[in-house]
Amino acid sequence: MDQIVIVILNGLLFASYLFLVSAGLTFIYGVMRILNVAHGSLYGLGAYTGAWLVLRLWPGGAGGAGVLPPALSYLVLLLGGIFVGVIVGPFLERAFIRRVADRGEVISLILTFALFLILEDVMKLIWGVDPYLADMPYSMLGSINLAGVTYPIYQCLLPVVALLAAGWIWFVINRTRFGKLIVAVIADREVSAALGINVPRIYTFAFALGAVLAAVGGAFIAPMGSVVPGISVEVIILAFAVTTIGGLGSVPGAAIGAILVGLLRAVAVQKWPEFDLFVVYALMALILLIKPRGLFGGIEVRRI
Amino acid sequence: MSTHGKPTRTFGLPPSGRSESGRQGDPARRLTLVEGPSTTGVEWVSFAADKERAMPNGHRFPNPLSILPALVLVASACVPGTPGAAGQKPSELKIAMVDFMSGGAAKFGTVALNAGALLLDQFNEQGGIGGVKVTYQKVNEDGPVDQVVTNYRRLVTDEKVDAVIGYTSSANCLAVAPIADELKKLTVIHICGTYHLFEDAPRKYVVRASSHGVSDSVASALYAVSIKPDLKTVAAINDDYAWGRDSWELFSHALKKIKPDVQILDDAVLWPKAFIGEYSAELTKLEAAKPDIIHTSLWGGHMDSFIKQAQARGLFQKSQLLMTTGETALLTISKDVPQGIAMTGRGQYMYVPNPEQNEQNKKFLADYEAKYNEIPVYPAYRMVQAVTGYKYAVEKAMKAKNGAWPSQEEVVAAFKDLDFETPSGPIKITSAQDGNQQAVYGITAGRPDPKFGFPVLDKIQTWPASAVNPPPGAKTLEWIDTQFKQP
Numbered sequence: 093m094d095q096i097v098i099v100i101l102n103g104l105l106f107a108s109y110l111f112l113v114s115a116g117l118t119f120i121y122g123v124m125r126i127l128n129v130a131h132g133s134l135y136g137l138g139a140y141t142g143a144w145l146v147l148r149l150w151p152g153g154a155g156g157a158g159v160l161p162p163a164l165s166y167l168v169l170l171l172g173g174i175f176v177g178v179i180v181g182p183f184l185e186r187a188f189i190r191r192v193a194d195r196g197e198v199i200s201l202i203l204t205f206a207l208f209l210i211l212e213d214v215m216k217l218i219w220g221v222d223p224y225l226a227d228m229p230y231s232m233l234g235s236i237n238l239a240g241v242t243y244p245i246y247q248c249l250l251p252v253v254a255l256l257a258a259g260w261i262w263f264v265i266n267r268t269r270f271g272k273l274i275v276a277v278i279a280d281r282e283v284s285a286a287l288g289i290n291v292p293r294i295y296t297f298a299f300a301l302g303a304v305l306a307a308v309g310g311a312f313i314a315p316m317g318s319v320v321p322g323i324s325v326e327v328i329i330l331a332f333a334v335t336t337i338g339g340l341g342s343v344p345g346a347a348i349g350a351i352l353v354g355l356l357r358a359v360a361v362q363k364w365p366e367f368d369l370f371v372v373y374a375l376m377a378l379i380l381l382i383k384p385r386g387l388f389g390g391i392e393v394r395r396i
Numbered sequence: 397m398s399t400h401g402k403p404t405r406t407f408g409l410p411p412s413g414r415s416e417s418g419r420q421g422d423p424a425r426r427l428t429l430v431e432g433p434s435t436t437g438v439e440w441v442s443f444a445a446d447k448e449r450a451m452p453n454g455h456r457f458p459n460p461l462s463i464l465p466a467l468v469l470v471a472s473a474c475v476p477g478t479p480g481a482a483g484q485k486p487s488e489l490k491i492a493m494v495d496f497m498s499g500g501a502a503k504f505g506t507v508a509l510n511a512g513a514l515l516l517d518q519f520n521e522q523g524g525i526g527g528v529k530v531t532y533q534k535v536n537e538d539g540p541v542d543q544v545v546t547n548y549r550r551l552v553t554d555e556k557v558d559a560v561i562g563y564t565s566s567a568n569c570l571a572v573a574p575i576a577d578e579l580k581k582l583t584v585i586h587i588c589g590t591y592h593l594f595e596d597a598p599r600k601y602v603v604r605a606s607s608h609g610v611s612d613s614v615a616s617a618l619y620a621v622s623i624k625p626d627l628k629t630v631a632a633i634n635d636d637y638a639w640g641r642d643s644w645e646l647f648s649h650a651l652k653k654i655k656p657d658v659q660i661l662d663d664a665v666l667w668p669k670a671f672i673g674e675y676s677a678e679l680t681k682l683e684a685a686k687p688d689i690i691h692t693s694l695w696g697g698h699m700d701s702f703i704k705q706a707q708a709r710g711l712f713q714k715s716q717l718l719m720t721t722g723e724t725a726l727l728t729i730s731k732d733v734p735q736g737i738a739m740t741g742r743g744q745y746m747y748v749p750n751p752e753q754n755e756q757n758k759k760f761l762a763d764y765e766a767k768y769n770e771i772p773v774y775p776a777y778r779m780v781q782a783v784t785g786y787k788y789a790v791e792k793a794m795k796a797k798n799g800a801w802p803s804q805e806e807v808v809a810a811f812k813d814l815d816f817e818t819p820s821g822p823i824k825i826t827s828a829q830d831g832n833q834q835a836v837y838g839i840t841a842g843r844p845d846p847k848f849g850f851p852v853l854d855k856i857q858t859w860p861a862s863a864v865n866p867p868p869g870a871k872t873l874e875w876i877d878t879q880f881k882q883p
Contacts, residue, residue, distance in 0.1 A: 102677040109674055212498065221502035223697050223728045227704050235708055241680050244708035317673045317701025322499035326671055361677040365666045369636050
């Protein structure tokens with residue numbers, strides 16, 4: 093019994109990590125049909141910004157000489173992530189991605205890959221190659237005992253952050269005027285433009301929203317470990333696997349994909365640790381064989 | 397680096413302020429686009445600078461300015477007296493140092509490149525190697541293996557370097573070694589820890605100036621038995637690629653040999669995706685398995701993440717963690733490294749050999765700290781071994797020729813059975829061109845280092861090179877299974 097509880101807990105913890113890194117990727121694809129490889133960089137920028145702010149504002153950790161109360165670090169992480177997304181996202185979209193919007197998915201794929209490589213170096217130029225360990229928000233909360241296993245409380249809050257992110261996307265799409273416009277643009281870009289919707293602006297907003305998701309994800313995951321050059325790469329590969337399983341362009345798909353991968357990996361680590369890595373890609377291959385467009389792919393894609 | 401007075405361009409927000417050691421002026425954390433000691437010719441420096449800009453992505457964007465110096469170089473290669481003319485002293489020695497400058501291992505690589513630059517600058521101040529001034533460039537090892545090989549070819553054929561020193565990744569050194577033999581270029585490996593390098597094929601132009609991963613692994617087994625004499629159960633977490641797989645294989649074989657009754661908890665021998673940095677499921681498993689010892693060869697940034705996450709779980713109170721490359725955490729996590737982790741820096745750890753008794757280590761520590769304002773961790777020592785070894789081999793070969801300049805083949809021959817002193821202690825290059833040195837392990841104590849704040853290592857044990865390295869020509873696994881024993 094305990095085993096099942098542990099597997100489900102671990103699965104959900106990893107799933108929330110996966111959802112945070114892949115939701116923005118799939119959202120941008122859903123709206124703009126752009127497979128944004130630079131998504132990983134936005135995650136990395138968010139992680140670096142978050143870690144840097146925490147180290148800057150609370151130099152000695154929770155008990156150190158920080159001016160602000162340590163509890164504010166969570167707000168700082170959130171705002172840092174939003175800031176990065178709001179600044180960098182629209183810039184990338186306006187300066188680069190928009191210019192190749194009509195040239196097909198391959199060109200935008202190559203362009204965003206180029207941006208990914210450039211941003212990797214930009215991060216090195218800004219923050220150097222030293223690892224950033226800003227674990228104060230993570231360590232500060234301590235840990236709790238669940239089913240005989242110690243879990244850091246911070247990590248248990250990740251599913252909450254993931255749920256909030258999912259809820260926020262749902263709210264934006266289904267309950268706001270902007271969401272209705274997005275749905276219209278997805279359904280038919282030309283008709284939407286003819287009806288007076290400023291399509292390029294919708295694209296900018298949508299891209300910014302995806303960028304914010306990535307950067308906030310990065311900022312909240314940063315305290316769990318070491319922020320080093322190259323973190324963007326590790327993330328983007330997993331995010332692609334998750335979104336492919338769920339169906340590119342579908343946010344519920346990303347959620348289901350994340351939960352499936354998370355649970356399966358948790359089972360593998362408990363039962364067959366040799367297959368820790370194998371199961372993720374085996375699941376992806378299997379789903380692609382049965383549903384080449386992923387679980388929520390195809391027509392569902394257009395509804396996001 | 398930038399302290400040479402060469403024009404440098406640095407970018408950077410103010411540093412975190414996290415460290416009390418005043419990183420504001422730390423040259424290591426700034427990206428320097430122009431490299432090279434002040435003694436180098438202008439063309440070489442500017443050429444290297446161009447490359448440094450292009451390397452991190454592995455793409456060279458042709459720049460009109462870069463062609464000019466290239467032409468100068470090509471032209472100068474035709475002038476007598478440049479490297480290659482046998483017997484005659486070259487006008488300069490060109491060395492390429494290769495290590496990671498981007499990606500997760502960038503910190504790891506930068507430390508090594510810094511140490512190499514420091515040492516070569518000192519050699520130049522003392523007249524160079526064999527009386528010849530050295531120019532050097534730093535080259536990025538990051539990128540797919542084929543790109544690393546292409547870069548190696550370019551260094552040898554286009555830039556006509558005299559020697560290539562470097563390669564951290566096992567995949568890269570294995571790929572580069574046959575090319576070195578094909579192009580007949582002396583290549584000194586500084587870190588790459590795979591035992592397959594010399595075991596799978598004889599190498600003509602490749603030398604390794606440090607012990608390979610076997611000494612870490614068998615010494616970790618010796619240390620495990622030493623600190624936990626009643627050791628019963630073992631679990632592990634290793635990256636799912638060659639390095640992790642090899643490390644576990646060597647460690648588990650060695651442990652089985654010296655303590656046959658030990659139980660390996662097969663379902664807690666974990667293989668996370670390499671470099672992933674998120675270990676919640678694995679940590680749960682390790683915690684539930686309650687092994688006496690957890691073996692790991694995770695390294696670099698994701699190792700730091702593992703330590704942090706394991707600490708939050710209180711894992712270090714429940715099981716003894718044994719890290720075969722843990723020593724870099726003393727620099728990266730510094731004062732926050734938890735108490736009670738067993739670790740090594742492959743053959744040496746800052747205070748072993750004791751700087752109070754070892755003049756070379758004392759001087760190296762002082763010089764490195766003065767220049768880079770941080771502690772040198774083991775990649776730095778490995779680079780020092782390779783660079784020093786190269787100097788000694790060249791000079792030994794010259795001596796054998798009564799001062800005439802040796803060919804590369806003669807330098808390789810001089811490497812064989814070369815014994816030399818380094819800040820890491822004595823190094824022996826075997827007749828198989830592989831390095832042997834002692835092994836060292838210790839446990840992080842609660843006691844902080846008075847100057848840098850990291851927890852110093854206690855319960856230090858060392859083993860002589862002969863006890864932890866297979867003899868030349870032996871097959872490593874066979875050696876462990878048959879001859880390896882507790883000294």
